[in-house]
Amino acid sequence: MSTAFKPDETFRDSFTFRNSEAAIRRFPMPFPEDNYMYSVNIEPHTAGPPGSVTEFPIDIDEHYVAECKERALVLAAEPLRFQALPHMMSAQWDCLELIMESLARDYPQHFALARAGNRWHWINRPLGINRHFTFGEASSLDRQPLDFITRQAQGDWVVMDQREGDLWTEAGMVTTQADWSLDFDVGMTFKEWHGPVPIAHELGVFDRALKFLLNLRLGAPVRRLNWTMTVHPRLDTSPENYPFWGPDRAAVTALNAGDLVNLRVELQGLWRLPRSNAVVFSIRCYLISLRELVTVAKWGRRVHRVLKNLHPELVDYKGLARYRDAVVEWLAPYDDGVPTTPGTAPE
Amino acid sequence: MLVTGIKSKPVYAPLRYDAGGRYHVMLGQEVGEAPLLRVLGDMSGSPEALARTRVLYVPLRAAAAGAAPAAAFGGAGVADVRIFGTTAALLEAFRDLLGRALMGTRLYVAGPESFIGLAMKIALEFNLNKDEIRAEECGTRARRVYCIHCRTTTENVRTNIVTCGGCTRSLLVRDHYSRRLAAYMGVMADAEVPGELPPIREVFA
Numbered sequence: 001m002s003t004a005f006k007p008d009e010t011f012r013d014s015f016t017f018r019n020s021e022a023a024i025r026r027f028p029m030p031f032p033e034d035n036y037m038y039s040v041n042i043e044p045h046t047a048g049p050p051g052s053v054t055e056f057p058i059d060i061d062e063h064y065v066a067e068c069k070e071r072a073l074v075l076a077a078e079p080l081r082f083q084a085l086p087h088m089m090s091a092q093w094d095c096l097e098l099i100m101e102s103l104a105r106d107y108p109q110h111f112a113l114a115r116a117g118n119r120w121h122w123i124n125r126p127l128g129i130n131r132h133f134t135f136g137e138a139s140s141l142d143r144q145p146l147d148f149i150t151r152q153a154q155g156d157w158v159v160m161d162q163r164e165g166d167l168w169t170e171a172g173m174v175t176t177q178a179d180w181s182l183d184f185d186v187g188m189t190f191k192e193w194h195g196p197v198p199i200a201h202e203l204g205v206f207d208r209a210l211k212f213l214l215n216l217r218l219g220a221p222v223r224r225l226n227w228t229m230t231v232h233p234r235l236d237t238s239p240e241n242y243p244f245w246g247p248d249r250a251a252v253t254a255l256n257a258g259d260l261v262n263l264r265v266e267l268q269g270l271w272r273l274p275r276s277n278a279v280v281f282s283i284r285c286y287l288i289s290l291r292e293l294v295t296v297a298k299w300g301r302r303v304h305r306v307l308k309n310l311h312p313e314l315v316d317y318k319g320l321a322r323y324r325d326a327v328v329e330w331l332a333p334y335d336d337g338v339p340t341t342p343g344t345a346p347e
Numbered sequence: 348m349l350v351t352g353i354k355s356k357p358v359y360a361p362l363r364y365d366a367g368g369r370y371h372v373m374l375g376q377e378v379g380e381a382p383l384l385r386v387l388g389d390m391s392g393s394p395e396a397l398a399r400t401r402v403l404y405v406p407l408r409a410a411a412a413g414a415a416p417a418a419a420f421g422g423a424g425v426a427d428v429r430i431f432g433t434t435a436a437l438l439e440a441f442r443d444l445l446g447r448a449l450m451g452t453r454l455y456v457a458g459p460e461s462f463i464g465l466a467m468k469i470a471l472e473f474n475l476n477k478d479e480i481r482a483e484e485c486g487t488r489a490r491r492v493y494c495i496h497c498r499t500t501t502e503n504v505r506t507n508i509v510t511c512g513g514c515t516r517s518l519l520v521r522d523h524y525s526r527r528l529a530a531y532m533g534v535m536a537d538a539e540v541p542g543e544l545p546p547i548r549e550v551f552a
Binding site: 164179181183184185186187188191192193194195196197198201239240241242243246247249250316317319322 | 348349352353354355356471476477493495496498516521522523524525526527528532534535538539540541
């Protein structure tokens with residue numbers, strides 16, 4: 001997509017975030033059918049159609065500049081939203097390389113990377129960054145490598161060390177999360193980290209996902225979609241700040257749901273890293289208000305049906321208990337009962 | 348939000364003597380005395396192993412203090428027994444010991460879950476792996492609760508809802524457990540509608 005950035009949109013207070021028509025059309029709809037249950041929905045992270053969110057390994061869209069500004073606001077108030085255990089330095093450099101290479105290759109109008117041995121030169125035009133540094137030498141950057149580069153990337157980034165047949169969550173930049181805390185979870189094994197997810201353990205989802213990810217190969221990244229809902233286009237729905245965003249959930253009614261409630265979709269990408277053998281997990285958040293969503297007739301019908309029939313434990317886990325009924329009521333007029341075509345495309 | 352049945356809640360198994368270890372470090376709090384004595388009983392045929400065993404024990408209750416525990420451990424054949432007046436003092440000595448520990452050390456911990464958690468937290472800092480550590484839970488199930496909002500840890504929590512010792516919010520105690528923090532997560536219980544709280548019950552006796 002041609003990216004005309006909207007640098008002044010906000011994800012807090014005034015909530016001026018909106019999607020352009022093009023952004024709506026490319027929204028990663030997570031429901032291929034009219035109902036939803038957990039599955040190991042992992043697929044190769046290969047190039048999608050031009051203009052789609054998977055055209056390139058790391059998607060840059062119209063919200064890029066505004067999201068980077070939002071991240072800086074979170075970090076200024078809460079520095080611990082970035083964390084890295086000491087042995088993760090090699091993996092941090094791996095991540096920096098992955099992100100810089102991807103962005104410079106796929107968006108040359110915005111980013112450039114020049115390398116002469118370990119002497120690297122990075123240019124980020126949208127954010128006005130022009131930086132020479134020595135790859136692998138921490139003192140040549142003013143921040144840790146993962147901190148430096150993920151302040152210039154959309155989405156959260158979690159780095160997992162692989163040892164003892166497990167993946168350990170041991171570094172990350174997490175400011176746009178759906179109610180989980182890196183500060184609390186850092187140091188956990190894969191299953192400890194996912195402990196709070198209901199049902200999926202019993203379905204064997206995490207056993208299979210872990211086994212799969214332990215064998216993830218270099219150069220063969222994978223992806224999956226996950227989803228929840230958020231009141232207002234608020235990126236930072238962290239447990240840390242729940243006292244501030246929790247009350248929003250009690251404000252939703254069948255009259256205002258179309259404007260207040262957003263479908264929140266995570267495009268999760270996983271890459272094996274070359275030097276550290278760690279796995280980096282990117283959790284990129286896309287938001288769309290219900291009012292924007294129903295401009296695609298098929299999506300209005302489908303999301304109405306998914307929410308209406310959602311498993312009660314998932315309603316609770318996703319924090320929808322207080323306003324799911326209001327959302328279903330708001331969406332009902334957009335569902336005329338016509339069958340939907342399979343797949344997620346707008347049709 | 349899942350509150351109970353979370354898979355990060357640790358599960359411990361009964362202690363067993365590990366004959367593959369060269370040095371044995373045993374930590375006990377309160378009723379943890381009995382499991383440690385049981386393991387020492389299994390070691391009674393190995394005077395060399397007993398000679399390379401250290402016991403660090405804190406009785407907590409005044410009635411259990413005094414010379415009795417030291418005599419019990421001594422009677423089991425351990426020469427190096429240290430009895431502490433507080434858990435903090437025991438953990439400090441344990442940290443000091445790990446700093447000097449040799450390869451082949453095996454750690455045995457017995458006591459309430461919160462005590463095991465604190466010992467494990469230190470073991471984790473020294474990179475002991477799970478094959479080198481064993482723990483048996485006994486005694487009170489009271490929890491250490493980490494406030495996710497203000498980062499204060501409240502000790503000895505026995506109820507489903509607890510007032511945070513730092514920010515005074517009412518926290519819902521979840522089963523989500525961090526070994527690094529040796530604590531369960533506490534999340535504001537009435538954030539969505541102030542004052543809307545479930546009945547407060549003792550659930551961690």
